[in-house]
Amino acid sequence: MKTLVNKIRSLTEQSSGTWGIVLEDLDTGEKWVTNGDELFYAASVIKVPIMAAVFSAAERAELALTDPLILKEEDFVGGSGVLQHLTPGMSLSIKDIVMLMIIQSDNTATNILIDQVGVEHIVQTMEEAGMEKSTFYNKLMMNNPNPKGFNQITANDIGKLLTLMATGELVSEKASKQMIAMMKKQQIKDCLPEKLPSPYSNFNNGMPPWELAHKTGWIPGTRHDVGIFYVGERKLIATVLSKEEDDLVSKQILAQIGEEIYNYLQ
Template identity: 30%
Template sequence: MGYAARFEAALAGLELPGRVGIASWDLRENAPVLRGAEVEVHSASTIKVLVMITALRAVADGRSNLDELVPLPPERTRGTGVLFEMPSVPAISLRDLINLMIVVSDNAATNAVIDQVGFRAIAECTSDLGCTGTRIERHIMDTEAPGVLRTTALDQARVLAALAEGEALPPELAEHALAVLSRQQVVDRIPLLLPENARCWNKTGEIKGLRHDVALLSTDDTPQVVLAVLVDQLTDPVSNKGYRGGDGVEAIAAIGEAAWRAMVQPNTGFHGTEGA
């Protein structure tokens, strides 16, 4: 029995709230577990991984430099992050913007990186990584602008798998991206119930009534399992009041623990469906 069968069995015992999309597989087995994985939902901040990869591709091509200063507008996007509280800072390096965008999910940093690379480059990267249900067409929090921010659990898993397997970026920049993800400060979902020695590279997303987390998991420095969990249509008061806690957070933590247990159990044979 391989990872997929063990994870499926663990999921069968969970009661989950809202509408849940799950995509997960062991990168060595490539036998996916998919539940509602191609349902398009609001991406929230999970799209920041794609924005990071697009920016690092520009660095790889010589069109950008991690240490170049990127100008910041005087009026900045609210929401998560710190740049809104730092109006005296007129510019910041691309390196630091990427760090803020991922590690503390800074929305102003994200919009600055989007402006630096452009929506066309992000769309090209999205397509190149095999995403079929992901669209990044406007800035974060700019809800009155035309365009959408949409994604699927399967697309999110594809992006992280491509990063882990060296298909998204050259080795040095892939290592840089993984290092940034490993410093994630929002750890109340997939990583929450994992043991202290677990390795997790993750990015969360949240708006009212919605909680997401997408991650790579391993017992060492080499990612082994990819897991994307997107939960929307949450109705509990906490999920609809703010951006932390609630039924979706608890469900994602339980799914993360189930994935971890399925990953660390020894194989007893392998059965699964090829292709992800």
């Protein structure tokens, strides 16, 4: 992993921003951390522990993923996602709402789920996953944030959450597999997977097949991508957080990091 680390260091050292990174090779046990406990505004990466909280509530039979929820106009918020553009009164299952939160980063879906499971349960889920320094206070796209603070994450905390998921220990083995399957379907692919070979051509050009179960997060000046790389038979956890950097530069660096990880794993 030393060569990979040196290449990523050279990329981030060119940046004027701050980077928090955790890489963990689940096959060799090697791990590299830089600025692991640095706090970053969570942006949409907070949707991963929210998803875990929903699956946890389902595991305890407090809700069922098949339960229908009615879309209400007062639920609508701006930013990413399609629900805000749909017709109030339509019914969606909780599982479908989680899917939209993850694959389209839908903010309306996120807030509906926060109301469904509650802030306290989300915080409890984060604590149970070992997320010691991260915080969750606020629904998304709200005008009046909680005066207690903001939604914040660290690379170490997200790395712990992803490792539990990858090893089948986040909520349960079944729940972990379902969450990974959702994250593999993410439609925002302009960060870590941007420079990876087309998954449809891997077998034709001799490149090993790959999948990435991941979640991006972005607000101006802050850009993250976190996930689990599957390349051939290899698995690697990658948590890459950035702040105080030009948005185009951070996107380019994330894409290059994703390419270096793929090259390392193949």
